[in-house]
Amino acid sequence: MKITAALVRTPGEPPRLEEAEVTDLRPDEVLVRIVAAGICHTDLVVAAGQDPAAPPLVPGHEGAGVVEAVGEDVGAVEVGDHVVLSYGWCGDCANCVRGAMAYCADFLKLNYFGTRPDGSTALSQDGRPVRSHFFGQSSWATYSVTTERNVVRVDPELPLEHLAPLGCGVQTGAGAVLNVLAPREGSSIAIFGAGAVGLSAVMAAGIAGCDPIVAVDPDPRRRALARELGATAVIDPAEGDPAAAIVALTGGVDHAVECVGRPEAVRAAVGALTAPGMCVTLGFQGTANPVELDQRLLMMGRGIRGCIEGDGIPQRFIPRLIEHYRSGELPLERLVRTYPFTDLAEVFAARGGDAVKPVLVF
Numbered sequence: 265m266k267i268t269a270a271l272v273r274t275p276g277e278p279p280r281l282e283e284a285e286v287t288d289l290r291p292d293e294v295l296v297r298i299v300a301a302g303i304c305h306t307d308l309v310v311a312a313g314q315d316p317a318a319p320p321l322v323p324g325h326e327g328a329g330v331v332e333a334v335g336e337d338v339g340a341v342e343v344g345d346h347v348v349l350s351y352g353w354c355g356d357c358a359n360c361v362r363g364a365m366a367y368c369a370d371f372l373k374l375n376y377f378g379t380r381p382d383g384s385t386a387l388s389q390d391g392r393p394v395r396s397h398f399f400g401q402s403s404w405a406t407y408s409v410t411t412e413r414n415v416v417r418v419d420p421e422l423p424l425e426h427l428a429p430l431g432c433g434v435q436t437g438a439g440a441v442l443n444v445l446a447p448r449e450g451s452s453i454a455i456f457g458a459g460a461v462g463l464s465a466v467m468a469a470g471i472a473g474c475d476p477i478v479a480v481d482p483d484p485r486r487r488a489l490a491r492e493l494g495a496t497a498v499i500d501p502a503e504g505d506p507a508a509a510i511v512a513l514t515g516g517v518d519h520a521v522e523c524v525g526r527p528e529a530v531r532a533a534v535g536a537l538t539a540p541g542m543c544v545t546l547g548f549q550g551t552a553n554p555v556e557l558d559q560r561l562l563m564m565g566r567g568i569r570g571c572i573e574g575d576g577i578p579q580r581f582i583p584r585l586i587e588h589y590r591s592g593e594l595p596l597e598r599l600v601r602t603y604p605f606t607d608l609a610e611v612f613a614a615r616g617g618d619a620v621k622p623v624l625v626f
Contacts, residue, residue, distance in 0.1 A: 265285070266285055267284055267285075267286055268282070268405065268406045269281070269282060269283075269405035270608050271319075271320045271321070271322060271394065272323060273319050274319065275313025275319065276311070276312050278609040279612060283389075284388065285389065289334070289335045291335040291338075292335050292337050293410065293411055294333070294335070294415055295331070295334070296330065296331055296401075296410060297330045297331075297332045298329040298406060298408055298626050299328055299329040300602070300625050301324045301326055301428055301623065302326030302431070302621055302624075304432050304433050304460075307323040310323050311323055312550070318378075318395070320389075320394045320395065321378045321402075322387065322394060322396055322402035322404055323398050324399075324402055324403035325349075325375075325398055325399030325400075326349070326403065326623075327401050327408055327428060327431065328425075328427050329346070329403075329408070329424065330345070330346055331347055338412045339412070340412040341415055341417050346424065347415040348416045348427050348430050349403055349410055349415055349431050350399075350416060350578035351374075351399050352371075352375050352400030352411065353365035353366075353370075353413055354368050354369065354374065354381075357369035357370065364575070366573040366574075375398070375400060376398075378395030378396065378398045378402065379395055379397055387405075396409060399414075399432070401414055404605075404608065416578050418582075425623050425625055426596045427586065427596070429599065429600065430585055430586070430596075433461050433621060434460065434596065434599075435574045435581060436461050436546055436572075436574045437468065437521070437574065438594070439571070439574015439575050440468075440521050440544045440574050441468035441469050441471075441519075441521060442468050442472060442574075443571075443574055444544050444571050444574065445519045445544060446472075447472050447473075447519050450473060451474055451475075452476050452516075452518045452519070453476075454478040454479075454520045454521075454533065455469070455477070455479050455480065456480045456520065456523060456532065457547065458480075458490045460620050461546055462521070463479075465521045465523065470494030470593065471588055471593050471594070475496060476496040476497055476517075477497075478499060479497075479498045480498070480500075480501055480506045481498070481500075482500060482501055487500065493598060497513060501532070507536040508535075510536040516536065516537055516541065517538060518541050519537075519543075519544075520534070520536050520543040520544070521546065522543060525546075525547020525548055527554070527556065529547065530568075531555065531558075534562075537566045539564035539565050541565070541567075542566070544569060544570070545570050601618075601619035602622075602623050603622055603624055605624045605625065
């Protein structure tokens with residue numbers, strides 16, 4: 265079968281829409297007709313050539329669509345199901361067995377290399393392989409070949425363009441709060457960065473009953489949206505040390521979520537903590553990123569840890585997030601701006617422009 269896919273051929277240049285051929289499904293694979301796919305910072309990083317997957321590669325790891333075919337061993341979904349696509353995991357390693365799928369021993373192989381575990385691809389052009397399994401899905405394409413471990417069945421009445429970001433960005437930000445920090449009601453929190461991941465953390469903090477909720481971002485539009493989505497205070501880091509401002513406002517927060525990745529943001533997030541307090545860092549720069557911290561900040565019980573995909577098991581956590589979306593506690597539509605798939609090159613060049621979460625529609 266021939267499909268249209270967005271191929272990265274030269275790192276740093278916009279992907280080009282090209283025709284590619286899909287191989288036959290393997291017994292554990294699922295063919296999904298993509299209806300919507302988010303554009304995530306990690307897609308931009310891999311397209312810039314800062315990831316292990318070499319071109320030609322089809323990015324995209326926030327896909328959502330309709331199951332068109334299944335392999336003979338697939339039992340979790342069937343033809344016609346609406347699904348959200350998320351990251352890949354093996355199911356057999358020690359971490360997967362204990363429910364820590366985001367830390368699968370084969371996470372890099374299954375998600376960053378752009379191939380099946382055996383090195384093969386599901387896409388080709390004139391017999392030449394095209395990397396087709398970025399995060400197990402490569403969903404910047406009209407069709408995706410993935411596995412049943414990558415798909416989560418959803419209600420067909422729900423708009424897939426709103427659900428697509430659940431596969432990575434929303435899951436990451438909301439999971440950092442609800443799964444990793446698991447704050448008690450009334451605890452204080454600061455979120456550094458009010459993009460899609462940070463705003464998902466803001467909304468999750470509201471769901472958890474945090475108060476105060478402080479959002480830090482240099483963009484006044486993002487700060488305004490953070491307030492609308494539940495932040496009780498906002499801070500412009502350009503006006504001075506945000507850690508000092510947060511301590512002055514709150515006495516230090518119990519929790520911090522860092523969604524930027526720059527060393528100064530990480531230091532500020534740790535510096536904003538009370539003692540004891542915990543910071544979760546999510547910001548991804550795509551390259552080695554040394555961060556120097558004053559060890560004295562950690563002495564009294566402050567801590568910092570990273571997390572992947574919000575520590576979420578997609579088949580469990582995404583349905584939980586959808587329930588919050590249904591109830592109005594997680595208004596994903598406030599983050600999403602849709603663009604035709606055919607406009608991908610322009611959206612890519614603009615890095616999404618003013619959109620908090622650009623979503624391609626097919």
